[in-house]
Amino acid sequence: MGRAAEIERGAGLARYAPREAVRLATRTAAVDAVGLEERAAALGKRSIKREAKLFALDLAIRCMDLTTLEGVDTPGKVVAMCAKARRPDPSDPSIPPVAAVCIYPQLVPVAVRELRGSSVRVASVAGGFPVGLGPLEARLAEIRAAVEMGADEVDIVLNRSRLLAGDYAGAFEELARAREAAGEAHLKVILETGELGSYDRVRQAAVLAMAAGADFIKTSTGKIGVGATPASALCMMEAVRDFEAETGHRVGIKVAGGVRTAKQAVHYLVLIYETLGGAWMRPELFRIGASGLLNDVLMQIYKERTGRYQGPDYFTID
Amino acid sequence: MGKDEPARGSGGEQIRRREADLAEPGVRWDYAPARESREIVRLRERYDLFVGGRWLEPKTERTFTTIDPATEEPLAEVAEAGEEDVDLAVRAAAEAWEARWRDLPGRERAKYLYRIARALQERSREFAVLETLNNGKPIKESRDVDVPLAAAHFFYYAGWADKLEYAFPGRRPRPLGVAAQITPWNFPLLMCAWKLAPALATGNTAVLKPASTTPLTALLLAEVIQEADLPPGVVNVITGPGGRTGGWLAAHPAVAKVAFTGSTEIGKVLRRSLAGSGKRLTLELGGKAANIIFEDAPIDQAIEGIVNGIFFNQGEVCCAGSRLFVQESVAELVIAKLKARLSTLRVGDPLDKNTDIGAINNRAQLAKIQELVRSGIEEGAEIYQPECELPERGFWFRPTLFTNVAMSHRIAREEIFGPVLSILTFRTPEEAVEKANNTAYGLSAGIWTEKGSRILWMAERMKAGVVWANTFNRFDPSSPFGGYKESGFGREGGRHGLEPYLDLDGGAA
Numbered sequence: 001m002g003r004a005a006e007i008e009r010g011a012g013l014a015r016y017a018p019r020e021a022v023r024l025a026t027r028t029a030a031v032d033a034v035g036l037e038e039r040a041a042a043l044g045k046r047s048i049k050r051e052a053k054l055f056a057l058d059l060a061i062r063c064m065d066l067t068t069l070e071g072v073d074t075p076g077k078v079v080a081m082c083a084k085a086r087r088p089d090p091s092d093p094s095i096p097p098v099a100a101v102c103i104y105p106q107l108v109p110v111a112v113r114e115l116r117g118s119s120v121r122v123a124s125v126a127g128g129f130p131v132g133l134g135p136l137e138a139r140l141a142e143i144r145a146a147v148e149m150g151a152d153e154v155d156i157v158l159n160r161s162r163l164l165a166g167d168y169a170g171a172f173e174e175l176a177r178a179r180e181a182a183g184e185a186h187l188k189v190i191l192e193t194g195e196l197g198s199y200d201r202v203r204q205a206a207v208l209a210m211a212a213g214a215d216f217i218k219t220s221t222g223k224i225g226v227g228a229t230p231a232s233a234l235c236m237m238e239a240v241r242d243f244e245a246e247t248g249h250r251v252g253i254k255v256a257g258g259v260r261t262a263k264q265a266v267h268y269l270v271l272i273y274e275t276l277g278g279a280w281m282r283p284e285l286f287r288i289g290a291s292g293l294l295n296d297v298l299m300q301i302y303k304e305r306t307g308r309y310q311g312p313d314y315f316t317i318d
Numbered sequence: 319m320g321k322d323e324p325a326r327g328s329g330g331e332q333i334r335r336r337e338a339d340l341a342e343p344g345v346r347w348d349y350a351p352a353r354e355s356r357e358i359v360r361l362r363e364r365y366d367l368f369v370g371g372r373w374l375e376p377k378t379e380r381t382f383t384t385i386d387p388a389t390e391e392p393l394a395e396v397a398e399a400g401e402e403d404v405d406l407a408v409r410a411a412a413e414a415w416e417a418r419w420r421d422l423p424g425r426e427r428a429k430y431l432y433r434i435a436r437a438l439q440e441r442s443r444e445f446a447v448l449e450t451l452n453n454g455k456p457i458k459e460s461r462d463v464d465v466p467l468a469a470a471h472f473f474y475y476a477g478w479a480d481k482l483e484y485a486f487p488g489r490r491p492r493p494l495g496v497a498a499q500i501t502p503w504n505f506p507l508l509m510c511a512w513k514l515a516p517a518l519a520t521g522n523t524a525v526l527k528p529a530s531t532t533p534l535t536a537l538l539l540a541e542v543i544q545e546a547d548l549p550p551g552v553v554n555v556i557t558g559p560g561g562r563t564g565g566w567l568a569a570h571p572a573v574a575k576v577a578f579t580g581s582t583e584i585g586k587v588l589r590r591s592l593a594g595s596g597k598r599l600t601l602e603l604g605g606k607a608a609n610i611i612f613e614d615a616p617i618d619q620a621i622e623g624i625v626n627g628i629f630f631n632q633g634e635v636c637c638a639g640s641r642l643f644v645q646e647s648v649a650e651l652v653i654a655k656l657k658a659r660l661s662t663l664r665v666g667d668p669l670d671k672n673t674d675i676g677a678i679n680n681r682a683q684l685a686k687i688q689e690l691v692r693s694g695i696e697e698g699a700e701i702y703q704p705e706c707e708l709p710e711r712g713f714w715f716r717p718t719l720f721t722n723v724a725m726s727h728r729i730a731r732e733e734i735f736g737p738v739l740s741i742l743t744f745r746t747p748e749e750a751v752e753k754a755n756n757t758a759y760g761l762s763a764g765i766w767t768e769k770g771s772r773i774l775w776m777a778e779r780m781k782a783g784v785v786w787a788n789t790f791n792r793f794d795p796s797s798p799f800g801g802y803k804e805s806g807f808g809r810e811g812g813r814h815g816l817e818p819y820l821d822l823d824g825g826a827a
Contacts, residue, residue, distance in 0.1 A: 030768045032788050035619030045458065047352035047671040055347060238618045245654075250340045269347075274662050279344030 014176035014213045021211035022168040031199035040230035044267045057301050060265040065289040067102040075110045082114035084318040099283040105146040112150035127156035130221035143181040153186035160195050175212035188216035194226025199235045206239035210251050220257030227257020237275040256289030262300040352671040354457045359448045364395040368540035370410035371550025377402040387454035388668050388677040388712040396533050399556040404566040407554040411496040411523040412572045414551025419523050424480030431476035433546040438469040450668045452534040454677030455631050457669050468511035474795035475515035485813050490824030493521030495574035498567045502580045503529035503679050504634040510536050512810045520819040525554045531680045533557045582804050600808025600818045604733040605761030608754035609639030613648045615766035621655050627790040633737040637762035639790050646743040660704040678713040687715050687736035694720050694729035751779045760802025764790045
């Protein structure tokens with residue numbers, strides 16, 4: 001492996017030719033589940049206090065993809081969420097805006113309008129989210145449409161059906177086509193780790209997605225019972241670390257699904273800091289996708305600053 | 319990153335520019351100090367001897383100072399037992415055995431063991447902080463490993479106390495009498511539990527002598543034992559220098575059994591001195607364990623296993639994985655990953671909850687580590703140590719790797735008992751077995767491979783009392799632990815751990 005094996009990009013945006021990508025993915029190092037889970041849990045025991053905690057909470061906001069992905073999402077809901085994204089706490093200008101909002105394609109124009117002039121980016125799920133088993137052309141068309149409507153970032157899903165059937169080349173091909181369809185938009189590939197059955201598969205899926213040119217790999221859709229877990233995130237971080245060592249490409253990590261508390265967010269930050277280092281501690285390379293996390297982070301910031309907790313009604317619901 | 323900002327060029331160009339931006343080194347996140355409070359520990363100014371259920375001043379009228387190795391600050395004065403004190407303690411134990419313990423039903427003995435176990439859990443934070451203060455190990459280890467495991471040993475052996483006939487069907491297990499138990503400084507409380515729990519469960523009484531640099535948790539355990547209302551004299555704790563006090567204790571004619579954990583050097587002295595005395599002896603001594611990484615191993619988890627194997631408890635572990643054997647085809651990768659991982663280890667204040675590596679227990683041990691590391695450099699091995707600041711006072715040593723190590727180097731043969739790893743390579747499983755077994759010791763070994771059949775093939779051939787597969791330094795009270803060759807004999811833990819404290823054919827009764 002190494003840079004020599006990398007194909008010239010030319011017209012395609014994939015980082016590797018399909019055969020090379022499949023070879024990389026199927027020759028990943030084995031993962032020992034017991035050891036991985038132990039390490040992930042051990043890093044959850046780091047005691048992050050005072051200024052170190054405030055730094056983490058501020059970073060958690062700056063790395064947050066504020067998300068709503070429901071059938072009942074309306075322009076009104078998205079307008080409110082965008083306001084929260086720009087100014088998480090209207091009474092406190094020291095609280096930074098979040099990294100992005102994450103929504104369905106139909107609502108992209110609303111978000112684009114609401115976020116104009118701010119640093120908050122618009123991320124759209126696309127490509128047949130959350131399952132990704134519709135016709136490929138339709139899924140690619142959805143990705144292109146989201147980008148045309150102004151999405152800066154696109155969150156797509158890996159075809160788990162192809163991967164689990166052993167059709168690595170097929171799964172890769174779809175990702176490479178999605179990469180092209182997304183063009184210059186930031187591409188996040190959701191592996192849906194809760195459906196892959198083993199950490200070995202998580203690692204294979206991560207390598208396939210990175211080889212196809214993903215800017216980020218993302219744990220979960222949030223649409224099945226299992227979301228991000230510290231161990232699955234750590235497994236992906238280790239894959240990212242090896243990918244950088246082998247190819248020089250830095251790929252981002254997004255954890256999503258079930259991240260509701262500041263404590264969980266800090267745990268993921270510790271995982272990324274002690275696995276990938278300080279370079280990943282920024283929104284360009286780390287994101288947390290969540291709908292309910294922001295208020296808990298705000299609550300913890302006030303607690304840390306004042307020594308007292310405030311009631312939930314002091315934080316706006318959007 | 320504003321929305322109006324992106325200049326729309328060709329996609330490829332855009333991605334390349336973004337990746338250039340991503341090459342920045344990034345932030346440094348300093349974890350704020352997270353110090354466990356030592357308020358919970360109420361140190362006495364001076365500790366006496368615990369003999370016959372009471373605290374006695376030593377006849378020697380002498381004390382010695384015990385310190386915090388992380389700061390060299392004195393913690394307390396501790397009684398120095400003389401020959402007369404040792405005699406008092408052994409006689410108290412012998413009297414208690416005959417009058418109050420030998421014939422007590424097993425379920426009654428179990429009751430006391432359960433009480434001790436529960437008290438250890440209830441006072442776990444106090445024990446953890448005191449252990450860290452007196453030993454120098456990180457609080458996360460004393461809190462998550464030493465104290466919970468010590469309680470688990472008492473719980474486990476409490477369960478055996480009324481089932482000894484079932485443990486040895488067709489035999490007539492009877493206790494031996496007074497057990498002299500001498501423990502080391504690396505796991506002060508845990509080793510007391512390993513010694514006391516099986517001895518008491520089987521109906522023996524004990525005179526325990528903790529290591530002279532780390533007596534405080536053993537003395538706190540004596541307090542707990544007193545509060546648990548254990549009949550007086552069943553457990554006695556005496557303190558003093560290893561050579562003299564320990565020597566008198568082992569040599570006492572009323573002692574029926576000697577259990578020692580410590581250095582091979584002292585183990586040999588003890589074995590010679592006890593030859594022909596009729597006393598039972600178990601020795602748990604040094605080690606130079608092989609941790610063997612095959613090319614198909616789960617590499618990232620193996621890295622954690624290597625780190626845990628040699629840096630857990632600053633490497634002051636008799637079963638530490640101090641010789642790393644890596645299959646040559648992955649040696650470069652493993653060494654690179656290991657070096658990167660070393661830079662994330664947090665060395666410093668043992669009471670800080672985020673500390674990974676604490677202080678070396680005592681000055682003599684630090685000097686021994688320094689001497690062996692010097693020999694490694696002189697013999698031509700290549701040293702690697704990560705950058706890290708060390709506190710000015712106290713006994714500290716950086717986590718250290720040696721590459722280009724030959725089997726003939728002292729650092730590959732002698733037990734260092736510190737955070738120093740010697741890395742060697744092998745080509746075939748046969749060679750791994752041959753090199754791993756080519757040592758005077760035989761306490762433990764680790765095997766890392768995804769191939770189940772190879773684990774079994776290797777385990778069969780390892781001359782080591784414990785063989786771990788895809789893990790390292792994992793302990794459980796139900797699992798026997800002990801060595802081959804110069805690592806000693808006898809097993810502690812599990813059903814096997816009952817045997818050294820029993821006359822299985824009822825002769826002693």
